[in-house]
Amino acid sequence: MNLFKIYTGRLRGFLRQMMNDGRLPAGLDLSRAVVQPPRDEAHAEMSSNAAMVLAKPAGRKPREIAGMLKEALAGEPQVRDLEVAGPGFLNWNLGPEVWLEALRPILRQGTAYGASDMGAGIPVNVEYVSANPTGPLTVGHARGAVIGDALAGLLEKAGYDVTREYYINDAGNQVDTLARSTYLRYREALGLDEARIPEGFYPGEYLKDVGQALAARDGKRWLEEPESVWLAPLRTFAIEEIMGWIKNDLAKLGIRQNVFSSERSLVEAGAVDEVLQVLEQRDLIYVGTLDPPKGKQPEDWEPRPQTLFRATRFGDDIDRPLKKSDGSWTYFANDMAYHLDKYRRGFRRQIDVWGADHGGYVKRMRSAVTALSDGEAALEVKICQLVKLTRGGQPLRMSKRAGTFVALRDLIDEVGGDAVRFIMLTRKNDAPLNFDLDKALEQSRDNPVFYVQYAHARAMSVIRHAGEGFAGVSTDPPALDGVALESLTDSDELSLIRLLVRWPRVVESSAEAAEPHRIAFYLYDVAARFHGLWTRGKDETELRFLQPGAPEVTAARLVLVKATATVVASGLQIFGVQPVEELR
RNA sequence: GUCCCCGUAGCUCAGCUGGAUAGAGCGACAGCCUCCUAAGCUGUAGGUCACAGGUUCGAAUCCUGUCGGGGACGCCA
Numbered sequence: 003m004n005l006f007k008i009y010t011g012r013l014r015g016f017l018r019q020m021m022n023d024g025r026l027p028a029g030l031d032l033s034r035a036v037v038q039p040p041r042d043e044a045h046a047e048m049s050s051n052a053a054m055v056l057a058k059p060a061g062r063k064p065r066e067i068a069g070m071l072k073e074a075l076a077g078e079p080q081v082r083d084l085e086v087a088g089p090g091f092l093n094w095n096l097g098p099e100v101w102l103e104a105l106r107p108i109l110r111q112g113t114a115y116g117a118s119d120m121g122a123g124i125p126v127n128v129e130y131v132s133a134n135p136t137g138p139l140t141v142g143h144a145r146g147a148v149i150g151d152a153l154a155g156l157l158e159k160a161g162y163d164v165t166r167e168y169y170i171n172d173a174g175n176q177v178d179t180l181a182r183s184t185y186l187r188y189r190e191a192l193g194l195d196e197a198r199i200p201e202g203f204y205p206g207e208y209l210k211d212v213g214q215a216l217a218a219r220d221g222k223r224w225l226e227e228p229e230s231v232w233l234a235p236l237r238t239f240a241i242e243e244i245m246g247w248i249k250n251d252l253a254k255l256g257i258r259q260n261v262f263s264s265e266r267s268l269v270e271a272g273a274v275d276e277v278l279q280v281l282e283q284r285d286l287i288y289v290g291t292l293d294p295p296k297g298k299q300p301e302d303w304e305p306r307p308q309t310l311f312r313a314t315r316f317g318d319d320i321d322r323p324l325k326k327s328d329g330s331w332t333y334f335a336n337d338m339a340y341h342l343d344k345y346r347r348g349f350r351r352q353i354d355v356w357g358a359d360h361g362g363y364v365k366r367m368r369s370a371v372t373a374l375s376d377g378e379a380a381l382e383v384k385i386c387q388l389v390k391l392t393r394g395g396q397p398l399r400m401s402k403r404a405g406t407f408v409a410l411r412d413l414i415d416e417v418g419g420d421a422v423r424f425i426m427l428t429r430k431n432d433a434p435l436n437f438d439l440d441k442a443l444e445q446s447r448d449n450p451v452f453y454v455q456y457a458h459a460r461a462m463s464v465i466r467h468a469g470e471g472f473a474g475v476s477t478d479p480p481a482l483d484g485v486a487l488e489s490l491t492d493s494d495e496l497s498l499i500r501l502l503v504r505w506p507r508v509v510e511s512s513a514e515a516a517e518p519h520r521i522a523f524y525l526y527d528v529a530a531r532f533h534g535l536w537t538r539g540k541d542e543t544e545l546r547f548l549q550p551g552a553p554e555v556t557a558a559r560l561v562l563v564k565a566t567a568t569v570v571a572s573g574l575q576i577f578g579v580q581p582v583e584e585l586r
Numbered sequence: 587g588u589c590c591c592c593g594u595a596g597c598u599c600a601g602c603u604g605g606a607u608a609g610a611g612c613g614a615c616a617g618c619c620u621c622c623u624a625a626g627c628u629g630u631a632g633g634u635c636a637c638a639g640g641u642u643c644g645a646a647u648c649c650u651g652u653c654g655g656g657g658a659c660g661c662c663a
Binding site for chain 2: 034038039040041042044045049051054055057058063064087088089090091093134136171173174175176177265292293294295296302303306308318319320322323325326327328330332333336337358359360361362363364365385387388428429430432433434436444445446447448449450452453456459460463464466467468504507508511512514515519520523524526527530533534536537538539540541543546547548584585
């Protein structure tokens with residue numbers, strides 16, 4: 003149920019008729035001819051660009067086509083105030099009863115309202131966070147986590163079959179370094195060494211906890227053993243420990259991924275060899291020597307023949323190495339194996355959410371997915387820009403080396419998971435984000451979490467009041483469903499209704515663009531109109547939602563209030579944020 | 587040197603994939619509480635959409651170039 007979709011369909015029906023009876027040339031592409039809310043609500047309630055879009059291919063003047071459409075649409079019983087405007091827009095209004103009736107599905111469907119079948123159950127894999135298991139999550143990771151999870155929720159709402167996935171980078175040098183660093187902390191926990199962490203080890207204090215946990219579990223078991231014995235078990239132990247923290251932090255944000263894929267398991271299962279096979283079959287692999295990188299030149303650069311993937315065939319800038327000089331696979335080779343695995347699990351559409359520092363990696367990975375799937379699968383990459391933490395406008399220094407980086411759990415403890423989630427979604431993923439700790443706690447219009455939650459709480463407050471002191475008015479959805487709505491006539495009421503009715507459209511366009519932040523802005527907009535209406539009731543008491551002595555009016559307004567709360571809750575659900583019943 | 591992202595009001599940012607007179611918040615200024623939560627609301631001021639070309643009925647949006655900011659550039663992940 004999406005009014006704009008319905009009218010787009012009708013309009014295209016008329017256009018097809020015109021093509022059939024020769025008033026328009028046959029074979030026109032109608033896909034760009036749509037019915038939308040106009041940019042400026044003052045113009046009309048509905049608007050179509052059809053005449054302008056079709057003018058050129060039809061060889062007719064926009065206003066001429068618009069005129070024909072106007073005539074056709076004039077026969078629709080609900081359409082009124084039809085007019086051709088500007089360069090060829092066709093504008094019209096619907097009778098208020100159409101908008102009022104559109105409120106009912108909101109109450110009937112509850113937070114399911116806005117769901118779409120656009121995705122048609124197509125499987126989509128969204129991979130996000132995928133932080134190295136070498137330390138706790140930072141604020142930077144949180145952004146990718148939140149964006150990825152909200153995107154997954156959005157696509158689900160839009161009818162896709164979404165899998166939420168985390169790729170554990172538990173292979174390679176970094177986790178070996180983790181194991182060695184853990185060993186030092188383990189000795190420290192047993193009182194053996196002063197904790198002086200040499201160069202080349204992870205200095206983070208958090209590893210003390212891992213060392214102690216290990217000592218508690220295994221006692222002195224590893225003390226006399228050589229590295230070759232303890233490396234693997236300590237690595238496993240540390241990774242499991244830290245993944246536990248990570249999952250815990252994610253849970254506090256309401257994020258639960260369905261699948262955790264282990265890089266090491268994939269490699270050990272021979273997934274990289276399969277990649278090589280596929281590449282060889284398609285002649286996409288060769289041994290060659292790369293030119294040294296321009297600009298910042300590594301000191302130890304020497305030309306060396308390497309095993310290369312022909313990424314340039316798929317739009318990358320250079321071919322990419324698959325093997326390190328010690329003979330082990332590059333991260334890229336492993337990652338190819340992982341994405342091949344996702345493809346073989348049935349995902350033709352894959353989305354990865356990465357940090358800004360991986361921007362240079364996008365082309366090669368997209369190339370890889372195209373190559374490995376022979377063009378059947380496509381990878382989209384959402385790059386998340388940096389988060390700048392401030393407090394009262396003053397930047398907080400974040401340095402991993404100095405150990406003063408802000409751990410995600412500290413941020414959550416200070417401002418709460420919901421605030422973290424919502425604020426991280428108030429910017430597009432590819433724009434930098436300022437996160438002000440004071441703002442996140444502020445209870446003002448400046449703080450979008452609060453502002454949107456307040457709208458929901460206010461709505462619920464009205465419904466509570468109605469339930470307490472209004473004879474003849476029921477607040478149950480089934481009872482509200484039968485209520486007459488004609489008394490909703492104020493222009494601000496109708497304007498709020500039109501905004502609520504746009505919700506399914508917002509879901510679809512946001513999902514199509516893979517931009518969850520649009521939901522945040524929409525919810526803010528809904529909140530603003532609701533607060534506005536509320537406050538008008540201060541002066542104009544006849545506009546208050548609850549009208550003693552007028553049960554019909556009160557009931558109709560309760561439908562609107564309930565619908566507002568429902569749409570807000572439906573949006574927050576996509577974000578994994580709990581709508582609050584009241585503010586404390 | 588190459589590639590990617592960004593540049594919109596004093597500040598922080600939207601702008602529905604090319605539409606009509608470019609919109610919010612903050613800050614500034616002027617107002618609104620006997621009353622469903624003033625934790626809110628209303629109004630005013632503020633713009634060469636970085637710049638220059640191009641594409642077209644129409645450009646903040648698409649293309650090219652320039653300037654400015656950020657990120658990336660074999661054997662880290």
